[in-house]
Amino acid sequence: MTPRAGDNEPSAVGPAGRRPGGTAIGRAGPAVRRRRYGAVQEYLGMLAVLAGLIAVFSYLSPRFFTPLTFQMIAGQVPGAVIIAVGMTYVLIIAGIDLSVGSVLALSSGVLGVCIVKLSLPVPVAVLACLGVGPVCGLLNGFVSNRWRLPSFIVTLGMLQIARGATQLVTDSKTQYIGAPIEPIAAATVVGIPVPFLIAFAIVIAAQVVLSTTVFGRYMRAVGTNEEAVRLSGINPRPIKLAVFAICGLLTSVAAVLHTSRLSSADPNTGSGFELDAIAAVVIGGTSLMGGRGSVVRSFFGVLIIAVLGAGLVVVDVGDPTKKVITGGVIVAAVILDYYRRRLKRGRA
Amino acid sequence: MNRRWTTLALAAAFALVAASAGCRKTQPAGGPGKPRVALVMKSLANEFFKTMEDGARAHQQANAGEYELIANGIKDETDVARQIALVEQMMAQQVDAIVIAPANSEALVPVCKRAADAGIVVVNIDNKFDDGALKEKGVSIPFVGPDNRKGARLAGAHLAKKLAAGDEVVIVEGAPNTFNGIQRKLGFEDAMKAAGAKVVSSQTGEWMTEPASKVVSGMITQHRKIKAVLCANDNMALGAVAALKSAGRIDDVLVIGYDNISAVRALMKEGRILCTIDQHADQIAVYGIQYALEILRTKAAPTDKETPVDLITADDVK
Numbered sequence: 001m002t003p004r005a006g007d008n009e010p011s012a013v014g015p016a017g018r019r020p021g022g023t024a025i026g027r028a029g030p031a032v033r034r035r036r037y038g039a040v041q042e043y044l045g046m047l048a049v050l051a052g053l054i055a056v057f058s059y060l061s062p063r064f065f066t067p068l069t070f071q072m073i074a075g076q077v078p079g080a081v082i083i084a085v086g087m088t089y090v091l092i093i094a095g096i097d098l099s100v101g102s103v104l105a106l107s108s109g110v111l112g113v114c115i116v117k118l119s120l121p122v123p124v125a126v127l128a129c130l131g132v133g134p135v136c137g138l139l140n141g142f143v144s145n146r147w148r149l150p151s152f153i154v155t156l157g158m159l160q161i162a163r164g165a166t167q168l169v170t171d172s173k174t175q176y177i178g179a180p181i182e183p184i185a186a187a188t189v190v191g192i193p194v195p196f197l198i199a200f201a202i203v204i205a206a207q208v209v210l211s212t213t214v215f216g217r218y219m220r221a222v223g224t225n226e227e228a229v230r231l232s233g234i235n236p237r238p239i240k241l242a243v244f245a246i247c248g249l250l251t252s253v254a255a256v257l258h259t260s261r262l263s264s265a266d267p268n269t270g271s272g273f274e275l276d277a278i279a280a281v282v283i284g285g286t287s288l289m290g291g292r293g294s295v296v297r298s299f300f301g302v303l304i305i306a307v308l309g310a311g312l313v314v315v316d317v318g319d320p321t322k323k324v325i326t327g328g329v330i331v332a333a334v335i336l337d338y339y340r341r342r343l344k345r346g347r348a
Numbered sequence: 349m350n351r352r353w354t355t356l357a358l359a360a361a362f363a364l365v366a367a368s369a370g371c372r373k374t375q376p377a378g379g380p381g382k383p384r385v386a387l388v389m390k391s392l393a394n395e396f397f398k399t400m401e402d403g404a405r406a407h408q409q410a411n412a413g414e415y416e417l418i419a420n421g422i423k424d425e426t427d428v429a430r431q432i433a434l435v436e437q438m439m440a441q442q443v444d445a446i447v448i449a450p451a452n453s454e455a456l457v458p459v460c461k462r463a464a465d466a467g468i469v470v471v472n473i474d475n476k477f478d479d480g481a482l483k484e485k486g487v488s489i490p491f492v493g494p495d496n497r498k499g500a501r502l503a504g505a506h507l508a509k510k511l512a513a514g515d516e517v518v519i520v521e522g523a524p525n526t527f528n529g530i531q532r533k534l535g536f537e538d539a540m541k542a543a544g545a546k547v548v549s550s551q552t553g554e555w556m557t558e559p560a561s562k563v564v565s566g567m568i569t570q571h572r573k574i575k576a577v578l579c580a581n582d583n584m585a586l587g588a589v590a591a592l593k594s595a596g597r598i599d600d601v602l603v604i605g606y607d608n609i610s611a612v613r614a615l616m617k618e619g620r621i622l623c624t625i626d627q628h629a630d631q632i633a634v635y636g637i638q639y640a641l642e643i644l645r646t647k648a649a650p651t652d653k654e655t656p657v658d659l660i661t662a663d664d665v666k
Binding site: 061063064066068069072073076163171172173174175176178182185186258261262263264266267268269270271309310312313314318319320 | 394395451482524549551552556557563566567569572583586589590593595609610611614615618662
């Protein structure tokens, strides 16, 4: 795909006056200034929510605001962050991927079985595991392209297929891997866990691709108005296929880190991850209708959910209360985002 | 061209469905007169229930002349509506006996009463029906299975040998409102009370590795002095071990589990998990089936039967 002059501006197909949040490529001076100003404001709301949560939990428990807590959260989020990146891409093209939790379990199961049952060397097993996600993703993309099916239903099918395949592969048994897989999650660079660095690098790379490349612009265009993209002579299908494959690959990367952290592959793992990922991405202001989204903001969305989860465990409220609060915070965060966008639109 | 491919794919899909339906049909079409026993399971995704089902199938194959087996499960342990539908389907198939591990100890009572009223022998395994619900429906269904509270007490007592009075411990519970989960928690509490240890926190790990690891991470942040983590199943014990490892506490906090799944044996050898409980999952369904056949043969009045629970430590897995 080579950039061609002017014929693929998202604004050409997007509704007038609505700029993709924080991702528009400004060329003129005032636009740059507005974007810079916007960038600070962009993340301010989410940082405020994050700081608010941390403040509340620190007030409720003297043990919360400690390095240990943040080290624990840094250990827990990488998988969720990486999945949220893939989900952001999928939502931007106005798709959805409900299969990420099951695909994570299948990747993890393949990794476990390769090491434990087939006694393959770890690098080979990791490669096999990394192959699972793209295959599932390509299948999702192909089927939804070929028969023009909504990705909702295709990935809903994949959710079941991958879960069933996981149970077949692992014989429904938790595979304990132990020492061979542990070094990945245990490694640190200047005190920061390597998985967190990997997740962070993926977030940055994905945001750069989204905001500065032609592929990124195509994605937003497909999500805004697929028909218009097609009519302007661009085939949207390879883009959709690629996005689902990327989402699958990222899910498998997350599976490697996840398996390494838990030293074992549980065939039931990851159930409900799709909803956590979608919640994180939507908290980050990515539209479920497509066309608009930001990877960095999804990252903050994951952090909000992770801090909330960790805080509720530390404060030790009952399970029903936990669920009520989690749901409430998710909705509240999205409402906040609504006001942020309205403010921004009012000013523009 | 395109349409032809579509037709072909559709035809292939139908052929698949037809083939699988055909496979299923061959089972009940065996010899006449042989009793047909339906095994209605909980989640087949869970190793414990998988083992239970495999045990039942092996038993049926060894005793193929005595009865036919139709085994079915639901996709997760809480899919009550689907399990009720399964019992109804088994009634429609006119099986002679239903051996059921209910996903909910109250919600499955009415449908099982209907089955019993229709002359089907119903035997309850694994997860005991609520006595109040049975009484209210005026039905008596025999329970064949382990005493989870006793098992948990056994594991807790083994742990207590390594604890001093006043030590702090935490419990990782099963999914909320499950009978087994509640019984195991009660058993752990009994043992800790007897040992004078203090349970400082008890939260759910939803029976799974990853949620348990998150909960334990939080617990050790909040309670720095804990000496042991008591987990209501082995998958959650794996999660607890992962959490303790990443917090660098694996050497000074003890972990116990429940179910004796294969993954835990390696960890017991490594000394990361102290003990677990074997409920002989492969035999639970078999006990239930044998009892159902016995009732069919002798028309005896059904009573509850307790199956064994055994403590498994590192010494048992050499």
